[in-house]
Amino acid sequence: MATQKLYAGAKLRELRTKLGLTQKDFAARLGVSLPYLNQMENNNRPISTTVVLALASEFGLDVTELSAGDSERLVSDMREALADPVFQGKMPPLADIRLTASNAPGLARAFLDLHQSYRQTHERLASLDEALGREDARGAPSPWEEVRDFFHYCDNYIDSVDHAAEHFANRKGGHRNMRVAAVSTLGNAGISVAFDDTDVLRRFDASTNVLHISARAAPESQTFQLLLQVALTNQDALLEATLDLARFTTAAARDIAKIGLANYFAGAALMPYARFHAAAQSCRHDLELLSGTFGASIEQVAHRLSTLQRPGSKGVPFFFVRVDQAGTITKRHSATRLQFARFGGACPLWNVHRAFETPGRFLRQLAETPDGARYISLARDISKPAGRFGAPVRRFAIALGCEMRHAAQLVYADGLDMTRDSAFEPIGISCRICERKSCHQRAVPPLERHLVVDQNLRDVLPYRVD
Numbered sequence: 001m002a003t004q005k006l007y008a009g010a011k012l013r014e015l016r017t018k019l020g021l022t023q024k025d026f027a028a029r030l031g032v033s034l035p036y037l038n039q040m041e042n043n044n045r046p047i048s049t050t051v052v053l054a055l056a057s058e059f060g061l062d063v064t065e066l067s068a069g070d071s072e073r074l075v076s077d078m079r080e081a082l083a084d085p086v087f088q089g090k091m092p093p094l095a096d097i098r099l100t101a102s103n104a105p106g107l108a109r110a111f112l113d114l115h116q117s118y119r120q121t122h123e124r125l126a127s128l129d130e131a132l133g134r135e136d137a138r139g140a141p142s143p144w145e146e147v148r149d150f151f152h153y154c155d156n157y158i159d160s161v162d163h164a165a166e167h168f169a170n171r172k173g174g175h176r177n178m179r180v181a182a183v184s185t186l187g188n189a190g191i192s193v194a195f196d197d198t199d200v201l202r203r204f205d206a207s208t209n210v211l212h213i214s215a216r217a218a219p220e221s222q223t224f225q226l227l228l229q230v231a232l233t234n235q236d237a238l239l240e241a242t243l244d245l246a247r248f249t250t251a252a253a254r255d256i257a258k259i260g261l262a263n264y265f266a267g268a269a270l271m272p273y274a275r276f277h278a279a280a281q282s283c284r285h286d287l288e289l290l291s292g293t294f295g296a297s298i299e300q301v302a303h304r305l306s307t308l309q310r311p312g313s314k315g316v317p318f319f320f321v322r323v324d325q326a327g328t329i330t331k332r333h334s335a336t337r338l339q340f341a342r343f344g345g346a347c348p349l350w351n352v353h354r355a356f357e358t359p360g361r362f363l364r365q366l367a368e369t370p371d372g373a374r375y376i377s378l379a380r381d382i383s384k385p386a387g388r389f390g391a392p393v394r395r396f397a398i399a400l401g402c403e404m405r406h407a408a409q410l411v412y413a414d415g416l417d418m419t420r421d422s423a424f425e426p427i428g429i430s431c432r433i434c435e436r437k438s439c440h441q442r443a444v445p446p447l448e449r450h451l452v453v454d455q456n457l458r459d460v461l462p463y464r465v466d
Contacts, residue, residue, distance in 0.1 A: 006052070009043040010071075010105055015061065016041075030054045043102050062311040073152065074101035074108045076339030076429065081115040083432035083446075116145065143253035147260055148332075150246055156320075156333040157309035158264055164238055165268030168230070169275075178270055178295070179219075182226035186211060189233050193226065199386050201225055204232075216387025220297045224266050231265035232258075239265075264307075270296050271304045277315050280305060284411040285316065287362075287378075287400075299382050302400045306333045316406045319375075322382070322398045323352055330396065336403050337373050339429060347427045347434075348441045352399035355379040364412050366404075368424040370435045377401035378412050437465040 016026045027037040030051050039045040055061040078097050082090075101108050172181035183193050191204075195215040202225040203212040211229050213222050231239065239261045248254040271294045283289045290301045299322070308315030317335035323346060324330055332340040340346060346353070351365035358381070365377045377399055384394040407413040417423050428434035431443045440460045445451050450466040 006047045007043045009041045012041050029058050071101045072337050077112055143250050143256050146253040147257045155309045156307050161265050162268045165265045166272040169269045169272035179223045182230050185230050227266035227269045228262045231262035267304050286411045299398055302398050316402050318402050320400050322396050349427045352379040352397050355381045355397035366424045367427045374404040375401045376407045
């Protein structure tokens with residue numbers, strides 16, 4: 001496979017601006033000519049190996065950040081937005097979209113914000129009878145979507161919160177003491193813990209300073225909720241400072257994000273970065289082993305693996321997704337080229353949907369996306385019972401995967417025949433932007449393709465994609 005050229009003009013401009021250097025001074029520090037630097041910053045030329053080495057030695061830059069930016073996410077999100085029927089199938093060439101994402105990421109994000117606002121307005125107008133008379137009807141991103149995109153474009157890694165959680169875990173003596181350490185820390189803050197026979201997972205009574213935890217919940221869920229309360233109690237200043245930097249547009253979004261950051265702290269304390277990263281590498285990312293070692297659930301382990309993006313100590317770049325039984329994506333993140341649909345469900349050919357059919361088992365899949373990238377994907381169902389007869393059971397499926405170049409670092413790749421092209425199943429992102437012509441699971445036609453309808457022929461699809 002040919003080596004992919006590295007274009008990162010926006011990153012170079014961002015670094016130079018942060019350092020307060022002129023193009024001339026920056027070029028001199030990198031050992032290149034001024035015209036050459038100008039061409040790299042405008043993505044007219046790829047970044048050379050010499051420049052990559054100079055960035056590392058002169059400025060201490062983690063060079064993996066050059067290729068781990070927002071470009072692929074922006075390309076995926078823009079293609080999905082442009083597939084909206086409002087554009088009447090006028091999809092710009094992929095090269096133009098990539099150029100916009102690389103050279104003008106601010107413009108790309110503004111376009112996505114505008115499209116999201118349009119979708120919100122359109123949905124409200126479609127149910128006008130419900131919206132009439134409501135003062136809060138407005139065409140703005142929902143708080144949930146705003147928070148989702150915040151974590152999405154932070155690469156699902158919040159450095160300050162991650163370090164604070166690791167410091168807490170190391171100071172308290174390791175994961176096996178996390179439950180005791182959390183109760184002790186809350187006690188020092190004047191909060192007592194009560195385990196109640198209730199369906200409510202966590203409830204903090206501020207009037208009595210009592211934290212009520214469900215005795216019916218799984219032990220790892222109880223520990224997680226205890227650590228979440230530690231974050232809200234002992235790390236409030238850090239969480240608020242992080243929220244100030246995020247500049248959410250609504251109070252609701254800020255409140256949701258605060259819970260998200262507290263959740264992040266809890267997961268990072270339960271599985272502190274350095275120890276968890278080393279253990280994951282040692283056992284080749286065996287989720288069950290990591291679950292037992294750190295006293296965490298399979299879903300918590302999979303989610304934590306997708307956050308290992310600390311500069312200078314990055315883990316395998318994973319994608320992680322959780323879907324419900326209707327195929328709706330409820331959690332998503334990707335540190336790979338594979339990006340998920342912002343609206344609607346995931347590709348039905350993906351093994352994450354089949355996980356519901358085989359409860360308690362890991363499903364492995366070798367997959368290839370329309371751009372030719374190949375992945376290994378691991379899927380499993382996740383049931384969340386309420387702990388009593390008659391209570392509703394929440395069922396999800398999760399998928400964790402990475403590009404094939406990292407497959408040797410996964411125990412789940414053992415025994416798979418990765419030499420045959422036919423071993424890789426074709427998957428996509430969204431039917432509207434999928435370029436495959438003969439997918440038997442296609443729900444809607446791709447908007448950028450011409451359709452041929454023959455009334456005398458009925459194949460798998462009622463049309464042919466040219």
